[in-house]
Amino acid sequence: MRKERTVSTQTPSHDVVILGSGIAGSTLGAVLARSGAKVLIADAGTHPRFAVGESMIPQLVAWLQVLAERYDVPEFQALTDATTINEKVSNTFGRKQHFGFMLHRPGQEPDPDESHQFVIPDALTSASHLFRQDSDAYLLRVAVGYGCDTRQQWRAEKIDFDDDGVTVTGTDGHVVRARYLVDASGFRSPLADHLGLREEPARFKHHSRSLFTHMIGVKPFDDVLDVPERSRPPVRWHNGTMHHLFERGWFWIIPFDNHESSRNPLCSVGVTLDPRLYPKPADLTAEEEFAQLLGRFPAVERQFEGARKVREWVSTGRLQYSSGKTVGRRWCLMSHAAGFLDPLYSRGMSNTFEIIHALAPRLLAALAEDDFTEDRFRYVEELEQGLLDYNDTLVNCSFIAFSHFRLWDAVFRVWGSGNTPGTLRINNALRKYRNDGDASVFDALEKVPNTGLWWPDNDDFKTLLDGTAQACAQYEAGEIDGDRAADIVLRLVRESGAVHEGFGWKDVDRRFIHPGRDQILDFLQWAAKSPVPALGTVGRESLDALLAAGAGSAAPIAGVNR
Structure with missing residues (x-):
């Protein structure tokens, strides 16, 4: 890393240069x-292209809806519903x-009887399996439509920071000058390499490696x-993301043909396992x-x-990598x-x-005030590192438990019990913003x-995870x-003030969790009475919205247009 700063005589031609035109950079x-x-999105490749990370979760949908409304980018809404995405983006997406x-x-x-299913409540969202070559190309088109410049098939070779900005030089000798640099390029980050x-x-x-393809x-x-009928889940396995678990590993099955509007016969498949x-x-x-691994598990092999x-198949080394620092003066990793950690639980795109x-409002304010001090981006780093570290805790526990x-x-019950309230708090904020426009x-x-x-705002849930x-x-x-470890965790679940009984998280005889509208209403009434401030707030605000819409109506409780 450079020890001294210099002053460049070249005026920045862009406010921000973003390395990477995938789902992160384009959004x-x-x-x-x-x-x-004034933004330039630069990428070593081009679109359309293969990418994994295809399974959406309710929190992902909630954050994408917030971005769409807060920044007036209605095109994002097309990705937030399994039917709409097939109508407005391309007919290649699963549910x-x-x-x-x-x-x-x-x-x-x-x-x-050694299976689980958590059905995403229809009242929360309608999630998709993203066919990334189409979703990512769509988002790049959206970015270009709002004025982003692009350079595709252009690889950054040299990065230099000075008092007035950043200079990025490509392998072809072309020079880009900007006031701020965001590296959204992924594992092979030029910025991470440049700054060590x-x-x-x-x-x-957690340790895992992966094999995957379509x-x-x-x-x-x-x-x-x-x-037998008593052991069948409430929803067909094919209608969601299937995880085949085994000791220290799991296969994923993500079909793109399970929505009535999709014409895509492909399926994303892969395995992650502890090296x-x-x-x-x-x-x-x-x-x-992969074929050898399938041969160990007869039912998966039949599939x-x-x-x-x-x-072609992709075979990785260890998937996990981390950075000691993710923000600095005039840059963000x-x-x-x-x-990155592991695709288990599909948290990558939501993160x-x-x-x-978190980054966008801080960066826009920095551009307006011409102040790029590192402290104003400190929360972005805390968030990035926290998302990775908490996910490490959960996924590591899961791999240990697969045996x-x-x-x-x-x-499973610890993971699942936090999902609905974690999503509702975001939806509640969006509902308030719709009412008064106060960001x-x-x-x-x-x-x-x-x-x-x-x-993140419930200490009881943090205690449960710990x-x-x-x-x-x-x-x-x-x-x-x-058995002793299971007894300890199950007791913590039963005694936790963060876990509601109604969905079945505390009932070991309930392996299939399928909350209906009545159960959602019961959960919100329970939460609204909670002495835990964060839980009580989530419950009261969501309950008010549900009752205002009419408890028997078909409107989603999040109050979000779909």
């Missing part, structure tokens, strides 16, 4: 340009109606597993290794009978350029949009004790067995 570019900034999980053991048929920001090794406890002919899991237990073989191709790849929401069903069942309601979302946790992590660590170390 941020559209927001900034719509607000009057994400649930998170589905089933545990597998080598050489055995799965026990249907990567932590070696990554600080995270395939055609993958059978719905419902068609290859015959189970400490499954070292990368030197004598197998990625395709051969792939007759399927074939439509693009954003989202997946800052770090991205939350970070964009023992009762412990995994307990961890300070979003500032209030940042005043939380646990920045980066998916339910206790879960401790029990899982004791099980991993051999200090207690799996």
